[in-house]
Amino acid sequence: MARKAAHSNKAYKFFRSLKRRGTLRTFLVTLSYCYDYLFDMKHKIDTYSFVELDALGVDEAKKKGALMYQPTHVIPLRKLFRALGIQPGAVLVDFGCGKGKVLLIASEFAFKEVRGVEFSPLLCDIATDNCSKYKARSKTNTVFSIFLSDVLDYGIQDDEDVFYLYNPFDAHILEHVLQNLLASLERRERKIWIIYRYAVDRGLVEEKMNPSKVSDFNLWGFDFVVFEVEQRAAPNHSSAVLNNSGRT
């Protein structure tokens, strides 16, 4: 019975994708899922399977405003990093890194360090295991760091220049994160990139960060928006400082 329900759910998702994305994109998305499955098998890691919010092992209060774990796909992400051509030696942070998929792929692109912030202890353990297996096989020089933390408690470090978000949380938490980013830019003026996958709150990023360039990508049926912020944004942001809990 449960298996039948799962099958009909998959079929529903497939037809919904056909309607939303069209035949070619649906085909590419399906291929991308297959590639990711094989990617995990090849590297003996686990990034593929989704984890529902209730299984993350975080407090009810923290779950408010969060989204479940589902991974970014390998093929579109590699294409995106290639297209961006970010300078070697950059430091990337994935806000809500889940099982660490983005960190693994970023390590193929000469990042000096990749940092994942994740509030689920279960996912942090899986990410740590995935990263150490991947590093051992790939022999990359990239340093992997996983922080077991709510993004609201993560202190943005001033050597960080590429920030990744796969729609991990709601606008209220995003606003707090952007505020912290602006504070970091005030401490050390620099160019940063914000890569936003499934950018439901893109308007908020544009409003708060005053980007010098906004680029839209659709890669293998997956949407990304990349914001380049060249300098400290205009000073009308300080009025929106949130309290430290960041939640109402």
Ligand SMILES: C[S@@+](CC[C@H](N)C(=O)[O-])C[C@H]1O[C@@H](n2cnc3c(N)ncnc32)[C@H](O)[C@@H]1O
């Ligand atoms: C859609 S998944 C993306 C995972 C990963 N970034 C990727 O692209 O493969 C979102 C992740 O954000 C995490 N998350 C949600 N809210 C968070 C918060 N406030 N602090 C830290 N992590 C959070 C979830 O546990 C989940 O793993």
